[in-house]
Amino acid sequence: MIYFLxxxxxxxxxxxxxxxxxxxxxxxxxxxxxGFMQGVFNDIIEQNARLETGHLKVxxxxxxxxxxxxxxxxxxxxxxxxxxxxxxxxxxxxxxxxLRFGGLVxxxxxxxxxxxxxxxxxxxxxxxxxxxxxxxxxxxxKSLYKGRLPEQPQExxxxxxxxxxxxxxxxxxxxxxxxxxxxxxxxxNYQLVGVIRFGVVAIDRSSLIMNLADAExxxxxxxxxxxxxxxxxxNSYSVKQxxxxxEGFNAAQADNPDEFAPIMLSLRAQxxxxxxxxxANNMSTLIIGIFVLAMSIVLWNMGLLGGLRRYKEFGIRLAxxxxxxxxxxxxxxxxxxxxxxxSFLGTLVGLGLCYYLQLYGIDLDGALEQSNVMMxxxxxxxxxxxxxxxxxxxxxxxxxxxSMLAGLGIYQRSxxxxxxxxxx
Amino acid sequence: MKKIxxxxxxxxxxxxxxxxxxxxxxxxxxxxxMNAKTQISRSQMVIHGRRGSRTVESRSYSEGNQKxxxxxxxxxxxxxxxxxxxxxxxWIYSPATxxxxxxxxxxxxxxxxxxxxxxxxxxxxxxxxxxYSLRLLGEEELQGQRxxxxxxxxxxxxxxxxxxxxxxxxxxxxxxxxxxxxxxxQLLKELTFSEVKAxxxxxxPTITHYKDALKKGKGTDFILLELxxxxxxxxxxxxxxxxxx
Numbered sequence: 045m046i047y048f049l050x051x052x053x054x055x056x057x058x059x060x061x062x063x064x065x066x067x068x069x070x071x072x073x074x075x076x077x078x079g080f081m082q083g084v085f086n087d088i089i090e091q092n093a094r095l096e097t098g099h100l101k102v103x104x105x106x107x108x109x110x111x112x113x114x115x116x117x118x119x120x121x122x123x124x125x126x127x128x129x130x131x132x133x134x135x136x137x138x139x140x141x142x143l144r145f146g147g148l149v150x151x152x153x154x155x156x157x158x159x160x161x162x163x164x165x166x167x168x169x170x171x172x173x174x175x176x177x178x179x180x181x182x183x184x185x186k187s188l189y190k191g192r193l194p195e196q197p198q199e200x201x202x203x204x205x206x207x208x209x210x211x212x213x214x215x216x217x218x219x220x221x222x223x224x225x226x227x228x229x230x231x232x233n234y235q236l237v238g239v240i241r242f243g244v245v246a247i248d249r250s251s252l253i254m255n256l257a258d259a260e261x262x263x264x265x266x267x268x269x270x271x272x273x274x275x276x277x278x279n280s281y282s283v284k285q286x287x288x289x290x291e292g293f294n295a296a297q298a299d300n301p302d303e304f305a306p307i308m309l310s311l312r313a314q315x316x317x318x319x320x321x322x323x324a325n326n327m328s329t330l331i332i333g334i335f336v337l338a339m340s341i342v343l344w345n346m347g348l349l350g351g352l353r354r355y356k357e358f359g360i361r362l363a364x365x366x367x368x369x370x371x372x373x374x375x376x377x378x379x380x381x382x383x384x385x386x387s388f389l390g391t392l393v394g395l396g397l398c399y400y401l402q403l404y405g406i407d408l409d410g411a412l413e414q415s416n417v418m419m420x421x422x423x424x425x426x427x428x429x430x431x432x433x434x435x436x437x438x439x440x441x442x443x444x445x446x447s448m449l450a451g452l453g454i455y456q457r458s459x460x461x462x463x464x465x466x467x468x
Numbered sequence: 469m470k471k472i473x474x475x476x477x478x479x480x481x482x483x484x485x486x487x488x489x490x491x492x493x494x495x496x497x498x499x500x501x502m503n504a505k506t507q508i509s510r511s512q513m514v515i516h517g518r519r520g521s522r523t524v525e526s527r528s529y530s531e532g533n534q535k536x537x538x539x540x541x542x543x544x545x546x547x548x549x550x551x552x553x554x555x556x557x558x559w560i561y562s563p564a565t566x567x568x569x570x571x572x573x574x575x576x577x578x579x580x581x582x583x584x585x586x587x588x589x590x591x592x593x594x595x596x597x598x599x600y601s602l603r604l605l606g607e608e609e610l611q612g613q614r615x616x617x618x619x620x621x622x623x624x625x626x627x628x629x630x631x632x633x634x635x636x637x638x639x640x641x642x643x644x645x646x647x648x649x650x651x652x653x654q655l656l657k658e659l660t661f662s663e664v665k666a667x668x669x670x671x672x673p674t675i676t677h678y679k680d681a682l683k684k685g686k687g688t689d690f691i692l693l694e695l696x697x698x699x700x701x702x703x704x705x706x707x708x709x710x711x712x713x
Contacts, residue, residue: 106518117517117518117519117582118518118519148569148571148575150567150569152567156567156568158569158570161569161570161572163573163574163575219562219565219567219569221560221562221569221575223578223579223581223582224545224582226517226522226582227515227517227522227579227581227582227583228524228543228545228546228581228582229546229549229560229562229581230564231562231564231565231567231569232564232565233565233567264545303518304519
């Protein structure tokens with residue numbers, strides 16, 4: 045019967061072409077929209093992870109309370125042994141310490157007098173251990189506007205807008221003034237070896253990037269760490285896995301009353317990102333839900349119209365003696381096949397588009413050049429398992445439901461009236 | 469009845485010298501006591517952090533309210549760091565970079581050596597009467613002494629502390645307590661002065677406890693170890709060349 049119906053669909057293309065096309069388009073848009081939104085939300089979360097939160101982060105309890113203020117005086121002590129412990133216990137993650145602090149950059153003229161000054165936000169990364177992948181994680185090589193990455197001690201990178209404002213050139217030295225982790229005054233001279241441009245005004249106008257060892261020396265933080273960030277080696281945040289690791293680590297510290305004992309927080313537990321993830325998921329579900337509903341109504345309506353249009357055909361078939369149930373079943377199976385074909389095509393093309401955008405993305409670098417918000421410059425889609433059914437099931441069921449509803453009319457027709465209707 | 473009247477008159481006469489003083493007279497006398505022509509001091513700053521305390525020792529030279537030079541003596545990390553204030557400008561010299569850096573803008577609001585004092589606190593050099601409207605709120609007892617309580621409200625814009633409350637010792641015209649407020653009325657800092665000692669014919673509190681109300685921690689103690697008043701200070705101490713010497 046299915047073969048017979050498929051043959052009918054193929055031969056009578058006026059009956060099947062548009063339903064398949066409409067179903068395919070609806071499913072394609074659902075799959076693509078869903079994949080793209082997932083990708084964009086995922087990119088924003090990953091951006092936060094790369095720059096700020098890590099997939100997991102270890103801090104002291106006292107530091108965690110005021111984490112937004114970056115209180116380096118509350119940093120972890122004996123950080124080297126803690127780092128070794130983390131690397132041994134959780135080898136599925138890359139663990140890397142980071143430091144952030146504020147300071148004053150002072151550029152001198154030939155007489156040693158202040159020529160220009162500016163407040164700096166310093167980020168210190170372990171750039172001397174390439175296996176940690178910090179330069180790649182922050183996309184430093186690509187963001188390098190001119191110069192090179194730091195290789196020697198006391199070499200630093202500066203944001204393009206910051207460097208332009210100070211009037212500093214590559215190779216020039218400047219002084220940085222700030223405080224050690226204990227609050228003592230700290231002064232060091234650094235050499236500018238590279239200028240970076242992230243495209244985010246907030247970063248470009250005050251950022252200074254240096255090697256972790258230099259920052260430890262500046263802050264007098266040898267064997268101390270403000271934040272130790274953990275990144276899954278497969279490079280994708282796993283909510284469940286991160287939660288299990290953080291809970292396990294914190295449970296082991298539960299009996300330690302020291303306010304400077306380490307605490308591990310997952311990405312979700314930092315910077316209200318949990319709320320953001322939930323909000324993003326809810327919004328995504330809502331938008332896709334509305335879209336699926338609209339698509340279902342269109343397809344349902346199409347199935348309904350398709351069934352009504354064939355009113356005469358069903359009359360003839362009934363007059364020839366075909367059972368009502370058989371006609372109804374044939375109608376439903378036929379719409380199921382049309383829906384299936386359309387959904388299959390829509391899902392296939394939708395997945396293809398998502399895959400393309402996952403690989404290449406949409407580059408909005410130019411549009412976000414003067415943005416004050418920290419956003420990824422390339423928006424990518426993300427292929428997920430749910431894309432296989434998110435469009436397919438509504439595509440399949442909506443036209444089936446429409447046909448099932450329209451088909452109910454078959455049972456209301458009486459044989460006595462059939463010939464009168466046909467004669468008319 | 470006569471006895472009662474006599475007693476009342478006697479009491480009023482006894483109180484008269486104190487009540488007769490206006491707020492501006494009290495502040496003027498306090499300024500007169502506290503501000504010598506020159507001061508040379510050695511002091512310790514004990515900074516009580518959340519993880520423990522550390523002590524920074526320094527020697528300071530000042531002339532009036534406009535010129536001040538400080539050299540840090542200990543601990544090792546601070547030794548050789550120097551600070552020069554000339555009017556509204558402040559330079560810091562670091563031996564590590566061999567540079568003198570002038571501080572300005574928001575940097576002046578930063579804490580000095582991680583203490584509860586900011587550079588701005590050290591920079592304030594105008595007479596209180598010129599920048600605040602003064603009001604005598606009443607009298608109290610503090611640290612076992614009778615004190616006047618005065619309220620100071622800014623009459624010029626841009627002050628770090630638009631409102632202050634000062635408790636002034638009636639015997640020595642020395643502040644015993646000070647509360648510094650923001651424009652919103654929020655308490656920003658609390659200063660407690662103690663161990664008042666005589667230096668010649670002047671009196672100074674030798675321990676000042678600073679507490680930044682917005683910071684966790686136990687505050688900072690500023691301890692005056694030595695003080696010489698009205699001694700001649702060579703002019704080069706208030707020249708930028710002193711920083712690199």
